Amino acid sequence: MSIRRLTRRGGLAATTATALAAVLLAAGCATNTSTAASTGDTTEAPGTGGTAIGFIFVGPKDDYGYNQAAYAGSQAVAAAYPDLEVLTAENVPEDDNATRVMESMIRKGAKIIFATSYGHKDPALKVAAANPDVVVLQQGNLVDGDVPPNFGTYFGTVYEPVYLAGIVAGKTTETNKLGYVYAFPISQTLDNINAFQLGAASVNPDAQTYVVNTSSWCDPAKQAEATSSLLSQGVDVISQHQDCTATIIRTTEAAGAYTVGYHADASELAPTGWLTGSEWDWGPLYTTMVRTVLDGGFTGSEYNANFRVGLKTGDNPFVQSAYGPAVDDATKDLVEQAKTKISAEDGSPFAGPVVDQAGEVRVPAGTIPDYQTIESIDYFVDGVVGQIPSS
Amino acid sequence: MIVDVLTGGVRGGTAILYAALGETIAERAGVINLGTEGSMLTGALAAYAVTAETGSPWAGVVAGAAAGGLLALVHAVMVLGRAANQLATGLVVLFLGLGLTSMFGAAYVGRAISPFQPYPIPLLADIPWLGPIFFQHDPLVYGSYLLAPAIWWLLYRSRPGLTIRGAGERGEVLTAYGHSPQLVRYLAVVTGGLLAGVGGAHLSTAYANAWFENMTAGRGFIAVALVIFAAWHPLRAVGGAYLFGAALALSPALQARGLGFNQFALDALPYLVTIAALVLLGRRRSNAAPRRAAPEGLSRVFELTPAK
Numbered sequence: 136m137s138i139r140r141l142t143r144r145g146g147l148a149a150t151t152a153t154a155l156a157a158v159l160l161a162a163g164c165a166t167n168t169s170t171a172a173s174t175g176d177t178t179e180a181p182g183t184g185g186t187a188i189g190f191i192f193v194g195p196k197d198d199y200g201y202n203q204a205a206y207a208g209s210q211a212v213a214a215a216y217p218d219l220e221v222l223t224a225e226n227v228p229e230d231d232n233a234t235r236v237m238e239s240m241i242r243k244g245a246k247i248i249f250a251t252s253y254g255h256k257d258p259a260l261k262v263a264a265a266n267p268d269v270v271v272l273q274q275g276n277l278v279d280g281d282v283p284p285n286f287g288t289y290f291g292t293v294y295e296p297v298y299l300a301g302i303v304a305g306k307t308t309e310t311n312k313l314g315y316v317y318a319f320p321i322s323q324t325l326d327n328i329n330a331f332q333l334g335a336a337s338v339n340p341d342a343q344t345y346v347v348n349t350s351s352w353c354d355p356a357k358q359a360e361a362t363s364s365l366l367s368q369g370v371d372v373i374s375q376h377q378d379c380t381a382t383i384i385r386t387t388e389a390a391g392a393y394t395v396g397y398h399a400d401a402s403e404l405a406p407t408g409w410l411t412g413s414e415w416d417w418g419p420l421y422t423t424m425v426r427t428v429l430d431g432g433f434t435g436s437e438y439n440a441n442f443r444v445g446l447k448t449g450d451n452p453f454v455q456s457a458y459g460p461a462v463d464d465a466t467k468d469l470v471e472q473a474k475t476k477i478s479a480e481d482g483s484p485f486a487g488p489v490v491d492q493a494g495e496v497r498v499p500a501g502t503i504p505d506y507q508t509i510e511s512i513d514y515f516v517d518g519v520v521g522q523i524p525s526s
Numbered sequence: 527m528i529v530d531v532l533t534g535g536v537r538g539g540t541a542i543l544y545a546a547l548g549e550t551i552a553e554r555a556g557v558i559n560l561g562t563e564g565s566m567l568t569g570a571l572a573a574y575a576v577t578a579e580t581g582s583p584w585a586g587v588v589a590g591a592a593a594g595g596l597l598a599l600v601h602a603v604m605v606l607g608r609a610a611n612q613l614a615t616g617l618v619v620l621f622l623g624l625g626l627t628s629m630f631g632a633a634y635v636g637r638a639i640s641p642f643q644p645y646p647i648p649l650l651a652d653i654p655w656l657g658p659i660f661f662q663h664d665p666l667v668y669g670s671y672l673l674a675p676a677i678w679w680l681l682y683r684s685r686p687g688l689t690i691r692g693a694g695e696r697g698e699v700l701t702a703y704g705h706s707p708q709l710v711r712y713l714a715v716v717t718g719g720l721l722a723g724v725g726g727a728h729l730s731t732a733y734a735n736a737w738f739e740n741m742t743a744g745r746g747f748i749a750v751a752l753v754i755f756a757a758w759h760p761l762r763a764v765g766g767a768y769l770f771g772a773a774l775a776l777s778p779a780l781q782a783r784g785l786g787f788n789q790f791a792l793d794a795l796p797y798l799v800t801i802a803a804l805v806l807l808g809r810r811r812s813n814a815a816p817r818r819a820a821p822e823g824l825s826r827v828f829e830l831t832p833a834k
Contacts, residue, residue: 197632314782347781350793354743355734356541360534360775364782367530381636381736389735404638521781524789 180431181285182270185246187220188212188425191227191236193252200378200398201415205251205274208417208452215422216429220244229254237262241269247428249421250274260286270428272438277507282440289424289438292445293323294330294509295477296413296455297374298484299470300395301334303410303458304342304372306466307393311341314365314373316383318352320523322512324376329516330484331374331395336518338469345370346521353379362386372410393461400456409459420450443506446478485509490517527783531775532659532768537733539771540667541566541725541742545749546756546763547670547677548721552598553753554681555714556694556707556823560616561601562722563746564623565594569723570730571627574737577639583731586639587666587724590731594723595716597623602715606708624740634737642666642732664732666724670764673721677760690714694821722746748796758821770796 188209196206206223213221222245224236233255237248241262246269250259253275263271263286272287304313313335317324328346335342345365349357358375362383365373373387374395381404387394388405396402396412424438433439444450458467476482481503489498491514498504515523545562552559559565573590577583601619604610642664650661660671681687689710692700697707729745730737748770756762777792 195632345782345784347778348789349778350789351743353738353741355736355738355741356538356729356743356745357774357778359734360538361778361782363534363537364530364775364778368782370782379635379736379738381738382734385638385735520784522784522786525786 179268180433181268182247182428182433183431185219185269186244187222187240187246188216189222189224189237189240189243189245189248191224191233191240191248191250191252191255193227193229193254194225196223196225202251204398204415204452205249205417207415208421209249211418212421212425216425227252227255229258231258233258234261237271238265241266246270247425248272256288270433272424277441277510284434284439286440287424287433287438287442288440289420289442289444291420291452292443292506293413293453294326294484295445295451296453297327297397298330298334298477299455299473300374300411300413301331302338302470302473303462303466304331304374304393304395305335305337305339306469307410307461308335308339308342308372310369310371311339311343312368312370313342313344314362314368314370315344315346315375316358316361316365316373317346317348317376318378319350320348322510325512325515325523326509327376327397328519329489329512332516332518333484333489334473337473342518344519346515346519348524349377352377355379355382358382359386366390366392374412394459396456402457402459405459407459408461410462411458412456413453414456415452416454417452420444420452423450441506446474447480447482483509491515492517492519527779529655529658530779531772533662534775534779535768535770535772536659536667537663537771538774539767539769540663540670541728541733542745542749542752542770543670543674543764543767544666544725544728545722545746546752546767547673547760548718548725549750549753550718550756550758550760550763551677551681551690551721552711552715552718553758553824554694554821555690555711556697556821557602557605557711557715558612558616558750558824559598559601559619559715559718560613560747560750561597561619561623562616562718562750563742563744564620565597565719565722566726566729566742566746566749567623567627567740568597569594569726570741571631571634571726571737572723573727574637574639574730575630575634577641577731578634578637581640583640583642586731587727590723590727591720592723594726595720598715598719598722599712601719602712606711606715620746628739631737631739635739637737639731639735641735664728666728666732669724674760674764681760691821694823696822722749725749754820769799773799 190209192202192205194202197203209221209223222240222243227233227236229252240248248271251274256273256276259271259273263283267285270285275290276288278288315328315331332344347361347365349361351357359382362373372393375383375397380398380401384394384401384404388408393408393410394405395410399414402409427433427436427438477484483503485498485504487498487502488496488500491497545566549562569590572593573586576589577586597619601615604615605612644662644664647661651657689705693707693710700707726742752763752766756766773796780787
């Protein structure tokens with residue numbers, strides 16, 4: 136199951152606004168370097184000297200979720216580099232068609248290509264191999280072994296804003312029962328659930344997270360049933376990892392319970408119960424990466440594969456949503472303290488000790504797991520109520 | 527916990543029940559409509575869109591019924607008017623519904639509506655067990671309580687019902703009596719679509735309170751299977767729909783209590799129940815009373831066009 140499947144749809148108008156704001160910032164500090172790299176020797180650095188930048192998306196640009204966010208990011212790049220043409224292609228399948236779309240973008244002058252779906256990895260690698268003068272950046276994957284000098288992968292630490300939201304949930308709950316509706320037990324989802332519980336437990340040791348999966352990225356009827364089940368159990372804060380989010384939020388709001396959002400700022404769906412959430416904002420990272428490439432410094436840079444960005448580095452494309460009316464200042468202070476702590480050199484939501492449901496220590500005290508370890512988590516932490524479905 | 531599951535069964539089974547009741551009428555008249563899923567989906571979108579525009583979920587239900595009926599009319603025209611293969615036509619109608627709703631529905635993803643609210647029935651809602659299970663729902667659920675016996679009465683106790691069943695069993699006889707079996711089948715198929723549309727409307731404007739592409743997720747097919755499971759009997763369809771609903775509600779109810787079961791087995795449960803029921807029904811049919819048997823017109827389904 137690919138990452139883009141995790142994240143389609145969800146109501147996203149506000150992210151566009153955030154991205155636009157980011158564009159204004161980026162435009163202020165972006166010097167126009169697109170023509171600066173052709174001095175000296177004849178072998179130009181890959182990605183420089185083009186007239187266009189290409190973006191391919193696996194879904195429609197108005198899917199209220201993952202693809203819409205990536206599209207908003209591409210428009211941020213367009214605003215930051217008005218001299219370069221930004222080419223976009225929607226609904227690009229994750230097969231050889233993607234290769235053809237990228238090749239045609241290259242013929243139109245693109246020297247930088249963003250392949251924004253997890254499943255675009257193989258076509259992207261193929262295009263990078265065939266076009267050494269083009270930089271191909273691929274969203275979501277980690278790659279092993281030798282990486283071509285003109286190929287990069289990148290993603291954000293999605294679990295960091297979820298951890299911060301967990302703090303808000305833990306301080307807000309009155310029943311100490313939090314609910315989490317998720318689609319499938321893949322590691323990115325398990326990361327989020329664990330981070331949510333760890334965040335809640337860091338401020339409220341009695342908080343527990345009850346999990347229900349729906350075995351579907353978007354089945355509103357199942358979501359309604361899952362939410363009702365949690366509410367009838369006394370859960371009073373509900374978060375989720377689903378593609379479409381409206382049903383869960385509205386059901387929660389109608390019951391007078393609290394909502395922690397995912398994918399987008401959906402506070403308008405829950406005017407009284409909205410606490411906070413996490414949403415996408417790709418503009419700053421895309422713009423920084425483009426600047427690095429145009430400066431001729433891509434090869435060997437941190438973006439030259441397996442780049443992960445988080446609170447430590449800045450530019451995290453997954454950010455915490457605005458607070459709702461139910462969150463008090465003391466709680467906001469706790470979030471700020473945690474943010475400072477995670478941003479520190481030895482900080483992480485998964486800083487040890489992390490104990491799983493069975494009481495086994497998975498991350499020893501004093502250690503910080505690396506991204507590969509975090510992205511392959513296969514257990515629930517202590518405090519999560521429920522079991523990972525067995526096959 | 528048991529009350530939760532049964533409550534969820536009624537709540538979640540209602541959409542399927544409407545579609546199954548409609549399909550019962552269509553199949554009783556001799557036409558099977560695999561496009562029921564499409565009618566549900568167009569009904570869900572039309573109801574959501576009209577509710578969003580007018581602010582009235584009742585107007586939405588009317589629109590949902592009309593949209594479901596219109597799509598079923600396409601099926602009827604192709605099958606009855608053009609003698610097309612009814613299984614293939616049903617699938618084509620389904621894909622038509624999928625395509626149309628994904629095209630016109632994009633604008634309504636994320637739109638908010640004022641949906642149907644639960645309306646606890648005074649006194650009845652306070653009865654322990656039965657109250658929460660049956661009497662704390664939205665009006666469309668109560669509507670289905672009345673509709674199922676009404677359709678039973680229509681089919682088995684009224685003259686129009688005899689005509690419908692006649693169209694499904696022996697069209698020639700109807701012709702001899704001066705009726706048009708084709709007209710009866712048209713009406714039956716369109717009625718089936720109308721009710722499937724109401725089922726879809728329940729999903730989007732009462733149950734899930736949202737519109738998303740392909741949100742019926744196979745419930746229309748479950749309804750068609752249920753009609754067979756219920757041996758074309760509207761009251762048995764009620765039990766079947768609630769059984770499916772309860773099977774779907776079981777998984778989240780167990781999980782919300784931290785109980786671990788094999789999730790994939792739970793996901794398969796509603797379908798396993800269908801298969802088990804069909805197997806039991808098949809065994810029974812060999813010595814079944816004629817009432818339990820499939821309409822004669824349907825057993826000619828291998829000719830794939832209804833007998834004249």
